[in-house]
Amino acid sequence: MAYPRILFLDIETAPNLVYTWGLFNQNVRIECIKEPQHVLCWGAKWEGDNQVQWTGLNQVSRPEMLLSIHALLDEADFVIHYNGKAFDVPMLNWEFAQERLWPPAPYKQLDLLKTIRRVFRAPSNKLDYAAQVLGLGEKVRHTGFQMWLDCLARLPESWGLMEKYNKQDVLLTEALYQRLRPWITQHPARALDAAACPACGSEQLQKRGVARSKVLTYQRFQCQACGAWSKGGKALEEKALLTSL
Numbered sequence: 001m002a003y004p005r006i007l008f009l010d011i012e013t014a015p016n017l018v019y020t021w022g023l024f025n026q027n028v029r030i031e032c033i034k035e036p037q038h039v040l041c042w043g044a045k046w047e048g049d050n051q052v053q054w055t056g057l058n059q060v061s062r063p064e065m066l067l068s069i070h071a072l073l074d075e076a077d078f079v080i081h082y083n084g085k086a087f088d089v090p091m092l093n094w095e096f097a098q099e100r101l102w103p104p105a106p107y108k109q110l111d112l113l114k115t116i117r118r119v120f121r122a123p124s125n126k127l128d129y130a131a132q133v134l135g136l137g138e139k140v141r142h143t144g145f146q147m148w149l150d151c152l153a154r155l156p157e158s159w160g161l162m163e164k165y166n167k168q169d170v171l172l173t174e175a176l177y178q179r180l181r182p183w184i185t186q187h188p189a190r191a192l193d194a195a196a197c198p199a200c201g202s203e204q205l206q207k208r209g210v211a212r213s214k215v216l217t218y219q220r221f222q223c224q225a226c227g228a229w230s231k232g233g234k235a236l237e238e239k240a241l242l243t244s245l
Helices: 062-075 084-098 112-119 127-133 145-152 156-183 238-244
Strands: 006-014 033-035 038-046 053-056 078-081 108-111 205-212 217-223 229-235
Touching (some): 053 156, 062 084, 108 112, 127 156, 205 229
């Protein structure tokens, strides 16, 4: 049974530095951008590894930081993040393009924010809220926006706090994925074996009725290891259908 390489990812960015005449409801022109938003650091962890990898602009140059995360993405089969489809991955892609890097090898994405929004109705969709309510931990407390300002000022203590904050977000993302895995619809298959659970790869599948499309009927399974539901890859014939009901 072949398992994919799964990478948990989170980035932190610097804010846009702009010139503006006012403080409310401003339309900032592009010539007023002094320094655009950019990646400050990234945290990532392979599923099964004990340590979170981390690199920031306090340690290496911008090209070196981007090359290191590009290399990890190039190895990944799945990338799991929280709001990463709308933020983390597009931010990294834009900086890769600026550094004249080619796109990393194609990978599938699982954005846990989309699962939270689609499947549940929580009072808040923030990662910190979901993690705390589900008993998974909480984000690292910090000094607010001042932490970002102090990191831009290259203060070592703030960079140490930023590293802890970024790494903890990666760990929370992994813990949340493990808890929500059976709720994720259309989970990419983790195993080549059709008789294995697509969510966790376990072969502990129990037949639980059938799944019907408009014209075909399939065997339905529930994984006894993680609880995820799936269906067989081939439609049932009439005799097999009678024994499945």
